[in-house]
Amino acid sequence: MSEATVCVVDDDPSARRGLIRLLRAAGLKTEAFDSATEFLASGKCGGPGCIVLDVRMPGMTGPELQEELAASEYAIPIVFLSGHGDVPTTAQAMKKGAVDFLTKPVDRDSLLDAVRTALARDAENRKRQEENRSIRELLSQLTPREHEVMTYVITGLLNKQIAGELDISEETVKIHRGRVMHKLGVESVAELVRLCEKAGVSPAETGNQ
Amino acid sequence: MALVLVSLAGLLALAVAIVFVLLRQGKAADHLNAVVRRQHTSRSLAHQLRQSSDDRTRMVRSYAATGDPRFEENFYTILRIRNGEAPRPKDDNHIFWDFQVAGGAAVRGADGEKTSLQALKKRAGLTKEELDILAEVQLRSDELVRMEETAINAVNGRFRDATGAFTAVREPDRELALQILFGEEYLRAKSAIMKPIKAFLVESENRTRRVVAEAQAEHRSLSRVLVSLFTGAVVILPLFGLACYRYHTASTDDLAGSEQRFRSLMEQSPLAIEILSPDGRISRVNPAWRRLWGLTEEGAAEVLREYNMLTDRQTQELGVARLVRRAFDGEAVVLPPIEYSGTQALEDVGLDALKARTPWIQCHLYPVRDAEGKVLFVVNTYLEITELKRAEQEAREQRDALARMERTSRMGQLTGSIAHEVNQPLTGILSNAQAGELLIETGNYDLAEMAEILREITSDAKRAGDVIRNLRDLYREQKGELEPLDVNAVVAEAAVLVNSELLKRNIELRRECAPSVPKVNGHRVQLEQVLVNLIMNGGQAMEDKPKDDRRLCIATACDADEVKVWIEDSGPGIDAAKLDEIFEPLATWKPGGTGMGLAISNAIITAHGGRMWAENRPEGGARVGFVIPVFKDDDA
Numbered sequence: 001m002s003e004a005t006v007c008v009v010d011d012d013p014s015a016r017r018g019l020i021r022l023l024r025a026a027g028l029k030t031e032a033f034d035s036a037t038e039f040l041a042s043g044k045c046g047g048p049g050c051i052v053l054d055v056r057m058p059g060m061t062g063p064e065l066q067e068e069l070a071a072s073e074y075a076i077p078i079v080f081l082s083g084h085g086d087v088p089t090t091a092q093a094m095k096k097g098a099v100d101f102l103t104k105p106v107d108r109d110s111l112l113d114a115v116r117t118a119l120a121r122d123a124e125n126r127k128r129q130e131e132n133r134s135i136r137e138l139l140s141q142l143t144p145r146e147h148e149v150m151t152y153v154i155t156g157l158l159n160k161q162i163a164g165e166l167d168i169s170e171e172t173v174k175i176h177r178g179r180v181m182h183k184l185g186v187e188s189v190a191e192l193v194r195l196c197e198k199a200g201v202s203p204a205e206t207g208n209q
Numbered sequence: 210m211a212l213v214l215v216s217l218a219g220l221l222a223l224a225v226a227i228v229f230v231l232l233r234q235g236k237a238a239d240h241l242n243a244v245v246r247r248q249h250t251s252r253s254l255a256h257q258l259r260q261s262s263d264d265r266t267r268m269v270r271s272y273a274a275t276g277d278p279r280f281e282e283n284f285y286t287i288l289r290i291r292n293g294e295a296p297r298p299k300d301d302n303h304i305f306w307d308f309q310v311a312g313g314a315a316v317r318g319a320d321g322e323k324t325s326l327q328a329l330k331k332r333a334g335l336t337k338e339e340l341d342i343l344a345e346v347q348l349r350s351d352e353l354v355r356m357e358e359t360a361i362n363a364v365n366g367r368f369r370d371a372t373g374a375f376t377a378v379r380e381p382d383r384e385l386a387l388q389i390l391f392g393e394e395y396l397r398a399k400s401a402i403m404k405p406i407k408a409f410l411v412e413s414e415n416r417t418r419r420v421v422a423e424a425q426a427e428h429r430s431l432s433r434v435l436v437s438l439f440t441g442a443v444v445i446l447p448l449f450g451l452a453c454y455r456y457h458t459a460s461t462d463d464l465a466g467s468e469q470r471f472r473s474l475m476e477q478s479p480l481a482i483e484i485l486s487p488d489g490r491i492s493r494v495n496p497a498w499r500r501l502w503g504l505t506e507e508g509a510a511e512v513l514r515e516y517n518m519l520t521d522r523q524t525q526e527l528g529v530a531r532l533v534r535r536a537f538d539g540e541a542v543v544l545p546p547i548e549y550s551g552t553q554a555l556e557d558v559g560l561d562a563l564k565a566r567t568p569w570i571q572c573h574l575y576p577v578r579d580a581e582g583k584v585l586f587v588v589n590t591y592l593e594i595t596e597l598k599r600a601e602q603e604a605r606e607q608r609d610a611l612a613r614m615e616r617t618s619r620m621g622q623l624t625g626s627i628a629h630e631v632n633q634p635l636t637g638i639l640s641n642a643q644a645g646e647l648l649i650e651t652g653n654y655d656l657a658e659m660a661e662i663l664r665e666i667t668s669d670a671k672r673a674g675d676v677i678r679n680l681r682d683l684y685r686e687q688k689g690e691l692e693p694l695d696v697n698a699v700v701a702e703a704a705v706l707v708n709s710e711l712l713k714r715n716i717e718l719r720r721e722c723a724p725s726v727p728k729v730n731g732h733r734v735q736l737e738q739v740l741v742n743l744i745m746n747g748g749q750a751m752e753d754k755p756k757d758d759r760r761l762c763i764a765t766a767c768d769a770d771e772v773k774v775w776i777e778d779s780g781p782g783i784d785a786a787k788l789d790e791i792f793e794p795l796a797t798w799k800p801g802g803t804g805m806g807l808a809i810s811n812a813i814i815t816a817h818g819g820r821m822w823a824e825n826r827p828e829g830g831a832r833v834g835f836v837i838p839v840f841k842d843d844d845a
Contacts, residue, residue, distance in 0.1 A: 018640030
């Protein structure tokens with residue numbers, strides 16, 4: 001995996017070079033962009049790493065980039081840096097998932113903390129993503145019936161009940177369940193539930209609910 | 210004047226009439242005199258006739274009585290005189306003859322004239338009737354003379370012969386003589402003479418009386434005419450006199466009046482008037498002049514004595530000496546407004562004790578020439594514009610205050626943006642400095658990088674300083690100095706000021722400045738204010754446009770005389786109806802704004818000697834800009 005890069009996106013040369021130097025001095029890998037569009041074109045949007053993003057820029061602004069990234073498959077975490085912080089912008093940015101919203105001139109510790117948090121999140125995200133990917137892969141190995149059974153299993157129903165729901169024999173249920181557990185590599189229903197949660201698989205809707 | 214002429218004509222007519230009448234009278238008088246003289250002469254003549262006759266009679270009778278030869282001699286002398294053969298004695302009267310006989314005084318030779326009675330008659334200018342009468346008298350007299358001669362000759366013993374000549378000699382017959390001389394015939398003959406003489410005299414007198422009566426009548430009527438003429442003259446004369454007097458006083462009044470009017474014109478003029486002689490000294494001033502300078506009459510008199518406009522130092526220092534010279538050379542000039550210190554002028558000519566005002570004045574000088582074109586004197590009329598200048602000053606101050614207010618208001622809007630602009634370099638500074646610290650802490654530094662850090666910090670600090678200074682200038686009270694400016698640089702500074710604001714609004718600002726523009730003379734802060742105003746206006750115009758369609762372009766261009774700066778936006782353009790009054794106050798008012806932005810900008814540009822304009826672009830949006838004259842060194 002390539003090393004996490006902190007992307008500094010800021011149109012102002014003074015701010016940009018100062019920030020870059022500071023981040024580098026902190027031992028981080030950095031790359032500078034003078035506009036949001038340049039950043040988008042760079043292909044670094046998926047990371048790994050994070051963005052130190054200025055709010056007011058000509059062309060695409062920081063918040064606009066945030067939206068753009070949110071629409072894409074995966075967006076690296078953003079640390080906003082603004083020369084002019086007003087509450088609405090801040091609130092909006094945070095609501096949309098920014099790691100932090102700092103004001104210029106930014107103190108080293110604040111910046112580095114935020115960046116490290118962002119990087120950690122990115123790593124976290126990445127891990128989860130990876131996890132999810134593998135889970136999905138596993139899930140994809142299930143047959144539709146198995147999948148269906150699984151959704152009932154995670155509701156906590158007994159096999160007998162599941163059989164009733166699905167109008168199949170309990171045995172069949174047991175077989176499917178076994179295969180699911182095996183394919184997914186889990187040993188308990190609890191694990192299965194957690195895995196499904198992670199994968200975003202919703203429990204089935206049973207008549208009992 | 211007409212009255213004078215009319216009365217003069219009347220008087221002349223009267224005079225002529227009077228003269229005429231007088232002449233007539235004179236002639237009448239002469240005529241009368243002549244008549245009277247004639248009568249006198251006639252009477253004298255008649256008298257002489259009678260006298261002559263009586264003398265003869267006496268002589269002849271005396272001779273006849275006495276035989277004294279003297280009587281005979283006298284008789285013949287008288288006869289000779291009668292006939293004009295001997296001069297008439299001056300005192301020709303009977304007394305003379307008595308003297309003659311008694312005293313024997315010789316008949317003087319040339320006493321009188323050798324005139325015969327005929328001649329005398331002729332001379333008396335007698336009428337024909339009179340002459341006839343006298344002729345008859347003559348005849349009768351001749352008869353008498355005949356008898357007298359006969360008598361005398363009888364005494365002498367001579368007697369007529371057949372021819373009538375006294376040739377017969379006989380015994381002297383005194384008795385005969387006496388008989389003849391005292392006889393009936395002789396007496397009859399004598400009275401026969403007297404009758405015509407008397408008739409003649411009567412006739413003469415009658416005639417005279419008639420003539421005299423006529424003359425008197427005429428005289429009377431002429432006198433009456435004369436009296437009325439004189440009365441007329443008496444009436445007209447005073448009239449004439451009055452008319453003359455009035456005319457005279459009118460013309461002296463005119464002259465005096467004209468002089469008076471001229472003096473009043475000067476005295477009462479509210480404008481200060483100064484009359485200068487060709488040598489530059491002041492010859493006359495009016496009260497308004499004294500008021501202008503705050504001088505008393507004595508003070509003014511002193512100034513008139515000492516001051517000379519052509520050599521006045523202050524006039525030269527104020528740069529108007531050349532124009533003044535032109536006026537004295539014969540050309541009307543108007544001086545530009547100047548602030549002239551009366552006190553200084555006084556000091557310059559040595560009048561230290563006097564003080565005078567220092568007004569703003571505008572002088573109109575014009576020469577007054579004579580018929581040959583020579584300058585007689587120069588008139589200087591002062592227009593005091595101190596109040597005007599003061600008002601201008603106030604207006605300027607108010608305009609400045611208004612501009613400041615707009616600036617302040619605008620700056621209030623931009624404060625956030627300014628803060629943002631300052632924060633950028635500050636971020637750079639802080640980050641760089643902390644990076645440096647971090648590098649030192651971790652031991653990863655090298656001097657080259659440190660140097661670079663410090664350079665960048667310095668540069669950023671300066672940048673921040675510039676922004677702050679710009680802001681400070683904009684807030685400052687004074688309007689700053691007039692200096693040669695590079696418009697492109699001003700545009701760049703203005704762009705920095707508005708940068709953040711434009712970013713906030715997603716406005717793209719493009720700059721298309723001419724590669725090099727000549728300098729203009731202006732106030733940097735004010736021009737920046739105008740640019741900021743125009744940019745912000747453009748930005749506001751595009752509020753409703755989609756975020757990626759907000760484009761501003763600021764451009765500069767120039768030619769030899771002017772530098773042009775304009776801003777184009779991609780907004781909806783300016784309402785065509787409002788285009789004309791867009792630079793009026795409140796024409797572009799929007800909530801939250803002052804509405805004064807363009808008006809103030811216009812005032813600033815106008816004060817820079819330029820002008821603003823606004824128009825709609827054919828491709829949509831508005832274009833607002835200004836031109837300012839290029840700074841030319843010879844303006845200084």
